[in-house]
Amino acid sequence: MKVYQGIARLLHAAGVTTVFGVMGDGNMQWLAEYADLPGTSWCPAWHEAGAVGMADGYAVAAGRAAELTLGGGTTGSAETTVGVATVTMGPGVAQALGALTAAVRTRSPVLVITAEPAHVTPPNSQDIDQRSWAATAGARYWLMTSPDDIGGVLASALVRARSGEPGVVAIAAELMECEFDWQSAVAAIAGLQPARAFRAGSGQDEALRAAAQLLAGSARPVVLLGRGAVAGSAIPAAVELGHRIGAGFLSTVPAKGCIARFRDPFDLGLAGTMAHPAAREIAASADVVLVIGAALDLHNTARGSFFGSAELIRIDCRPPTELWQPGWPITEITSGSATAVTQLGRWLPGNSRPGLRTAATEELLAREPARHAALVAGQPADGLNPWAVMAAIDGAVGDNAHIVSGVGHFWYFAAPYLSARPDRSFHFGFGFGLIGQCVPLAAGAAVAARADGRPGRPTVAIEGDGSFLMNLQELQSAVRFGADLLVLVLNNEAYGSEFHKLGIAGLDPAGGSFPHPVDISAVATALGADARRVRTLAELRAGLDAFARAGGVRVLDIAIARSVMSEAYQLMHLGRDTAGAPESTATRDYQGAPS
Ligand SMILES: Cc1ncc(C[n+]2csc(CCOP(=O)(O)OP(=O)(O)O)c2C)c(N)n1
Ligand SMILES: [Mg+2]
Numbered sequence: 001m002k003v004y005q006g007i008a009r010l011l012h013a014a015g016v017t018t019v020f021g022v023m024g025d026g027n028m029q030w031l032a033e034y035a036d037l038p039g040t041s042w043c044p045a046w047h048e049a050g051a052v053g054m055a056d057g058y059a060v061a062a063g064r065a066a067e068l069t070l071g072g073g074t075t076g077s078a079e080t081t082v083g084v085a086t087v088t089m090g091p092g093v094a095q096a097l098g099a100l101t102a103a104v105r106t107r108s109p110v111l112v113i114t115a116e117p118a119h120v121t122p123p124n125s126q127d128i129d130q131r132s133w134a135a136t137a138g139a140r141y142w143l144m145t146s147p148d149d150i151g152g153v154l155a156s157a158l159v160r161a162r163s164g165e166p167g168v169v170a171i172a173a174e175l176m177e178c179e180f181d182w183q184s185a186v187a188a189i190a191g192l193q194p195a196r197a198f199r200a201g202s203g204q205d206e207a208l209r210a211a212a213q214l215l216a217g218s219a220r221p222v223v224l225l226g227r228g229a230v231a232g233s234a235i236p237a238a239v240e241l242g243h244r245i246g247a248g249f250l251s252t253v254p255a256k257g258c259i260a261r262f263r264d265p266f267d268l269g270l271a272g273t274m275a276h277p278a279a280r281e282i283a284a285s286a287d288v289v290l291v292i293g294a295a296l297d298l299h300n301t302a303r304g305s306f307f308g309s310a311e312l313i314r315i316d317c318r319p320p321t322e323l324w325q326p327g328w329p330i331t332e333i334t335s336g337s338a339t340a341v342t343q344l345g346r347w348l349p350g351n352s353r354p355g356l357r358t359a360a361t362e363e364l365l366a367r368e369p370a371r372h373a374a375l376v377a378g379q380p381a382d383g384l385n386p387w388a389v390m391a392a393i394d395g396a397v398g399d400n401a402h403i404v405s406g407v408g409h410f411w412y413f414a415a416p417y418l419s420a421r422p423d424r425s426f427h428f429g430f431g432f433g434l435i436g437q438c439v440p441l442a443a444g445a446a447v448a449a450r451a452d453g454r455p456g457r458p459t460v461a462i463e464g465d466g467s468f469l470m471n472l473q474e475l476q477s478a479v480r481f482g483a484d485l486l487v488l489v490l491n492n493e494a495y496g497s498e499f500h501k502l503g504i505a506g507l508d509p510a511g512g513s514f515p516h517p518v519d520i521s522a523v524a525t526a527l528g529a530d531a532r533r534v535r536t537l538a539e540l541r542a543g544l545d546a547f548a549r550a551g552g553v554r555v556l557d558i559a560i561a562r563s564v565m566s567e568a569y570q571l572m573h574l575g576r577d578t579a580g581a582p583e584s585t586a587t588r589d590y591q592g593a594p595s
Pocket of ligand 1: 408409436463466492495496497498
C-alpha cells in the first residue's frame with residue numbers, strides 16, 4: 001500500500017465519513033482513493049474558505065444534534081464529530097486561513113489536511129511557511145515527514161480537534177508514493193483516545209468554598225451559561241442550582257437556547273450587547289453572577305458594564321490567563337463545569353430561596369413582548385422592517401430547525417429575536433467577525449443533517465447581501481450535495497455595518513452602500529437554487545410558506561430597509577437605549593450622520 005492509499009483508509013478507519021475540500025497536487029491522490037471507499041462522502045467546495053467553513057458547519061451541526069438527542073449536552077467524548085477539510089499546499093492553505101481562524105475562535109472541532117512541498121532551491125512556487133501561517137490562525141500544525149508518523153499524528157490531531165482545538169496536518173508531498181505500513185498505522189487509530197478530559201476541579205476547594213459562600217449570601221443571583229456549560233454537560237446541574245438559589249438565567253450567544261427545554265420563566269435570554277432592556281436591568285442589579293463555561297468578552301459583558309457591581313464567579317476548564325478579565329477580581333474556579341457545579345450544589349443549603357425569582361421580576365419580564373411588538377410594527381420608508389422580517393422568519397422556520405447566522409449588521413436582528421425552542425439549534429459564525437461564511441457553514445450543516453439521526457431537521461441560513469456575495473459559489477456546492485437548505489438573504493443593498501458606522505462617524509454613509517446591486521435571486525437561480533425576491537411582508541410570508549419545507553436549496557432575497565439601525569448599534573455606537581422609543585428608531589430614515 002502507498003501512503004496516499006493509507007491516508008484515505010486511515011481516515012475511513014477513524015470514522016471520518018465526510019471530507020470537504022478543494023483538490024490540488026497536495027491531496028488529489030488520497031482524495032481519489034477516499035471517494036471510492038464504501039460509506040464515505042467527498043464534498044468538493046469551490047474555495048478553501050468554503051471548504052473549511054463547511055467542515056466547521058458540519059461538525060457544529062452534528063454536535064448540536066447529538067446534544068439535542070442526549071437532552072443535556074455532550075461530554076466532549078469520543079463521539080464528537082470532527083469536521084474534516086482538505087486543501088492543497090501553499091495557496092490552498094493561504095485561502096483557508098480566515099475560515100480556519102474562525103473555527104479556532106469558536107473552538108469548532110475542525111481538522112484541515114494538506115501537504116507540504118519539499119524546501120528546495122529555487123523554491124517551489126507553492127512553498128510558504130505553512131507552520132507560521134497556521135500559528136497566526138491559532139491552529140496547531142503537524143508535519144508528517146515519515147510514513148511511520150502518519151497513524152500517530154492523525155490520531156493526535158483528531159483528538160485535539162474533538163477537544164475544540166482545530167489543527168492542520170501536512171503530509172510531506174514527497175511521501176505520497178512511499179510504501180506504507182498499514183498494520184502499525186491502523187493500530188494508532190484503533191487506540192484513538194477520547195477528547196482530552198476536562199480537568200476535574202482538584203485543588204479548587206478554596207475557590208469553590210468562596211464561591212459557595214458568595215452564592216449562599218446572594219439576594220439577587222444570576223447564572224450566565226456559556227458553551228462550556230453545554231460541552232461540559234453542566235446544564236441540568238446548573239439549572240437545579242439556579243432554582244435553589246433563586247437565580248435568573250442568561251446565556252452567551254454561542255449557548256443560545258441551552259435551557260429552552262426547561263421552559264424557565266426566569267430565562268432572561270442573551271447577555272450583554274444583545275440583551276433586552278429587562279434583562280439588562282436585572283443583570284445590572286444582580287449582586288452575584290455565576291458564570292459557567294464562558295470566557296466573557298466585551299460583547300457579553302457590554303464592555304464590562306453589564307453586571308453592574310455584582311461579584312463574579314467563573315467556572316471554566318481553561319486557566320484564567322486565557323480568559324477575559326473585567327479589571328477587578330473574579331472568583332475563578334478552574335474546572336470542568338459539571339464537576340464544579342455539582343460540588344457547589346453540595347455546599348449550598350438544600351432549601352430554595354426566592355432570590356430574584358419574584359413577582360417583581362416577572363412583571364419586568366412581562367413588558368418585553370409589548371416592546372418587541374412595537375419594534376415589529378414600525379414601517380420604514382426604504383424597505384421591510386428587519387424586526388418584522390425576523391418575526392416572520394421565526395414563525396415560519398421549523399421548531400426543530402438548525403439555524404446558522406453569518407455576521408454583519410443584520411445579525412443583531414437575528415441573534416436576539418429568533419426564539420430559542422427545545423428542539424432548535426443555532427450556529428452563529430461570528431467568532432472572527434469574518435463575513436461571507438454563512439453559506440459554507442450552512443451547506444456543511446445540511447450535509448450533517450442528512451446523517452444525524454434526526455430526520456426532517458431543516459437547515460436555515462441567515463446572511464446579509466454583502467456577505468452572501470463573498471462566497472456565493474458555495475450555494476452551487478450545496479445544490480450539488482443535494483442539501484435541504486433554506487437561505488434567507490437580508491438584502492439592504494449595502495454593507496450595513498459600514499453604512500451605519502460611517503454615518504455615526506460623520507462621514508458619508510453612501511460609501512457603504514451598493515450603487516449597482518446584484519440581482520441575488522437571478523444569480524441564485526443560475527447556481528441551481530430555487531430563488532425569489534420579496535419586497536413586501538405579504539410576499540415574504542408567501543415566500544416563506546412556499547420555501548420553508550420545500551426541500552432542495554432555496555433562496556429568499558428579502559428587501560430590508562437600510563435605514564434601520566439595530567438596537568445593539570444604537571447602544572454600542574450612540575450610547576442610546578431603545579427601550580423607551582422603538583418607533584423612532586424603526587422608522588428612522590437614515591440620511592447621513594446624526595447631527
Ligand atoms: C472578510 C471580511 N471583510 C470585511 C469585513 C468588514 N465587514 C464587517 S460587516 C460588513 C458588512 C456585511 O454586509 P452584509 O452581509 O450585507 O450585512 P449588513 O451589514 O448589510 O447587514 C463588512 C464589510 C469583515 N468583517 N470580514
Ligand atoms: Mg447588507
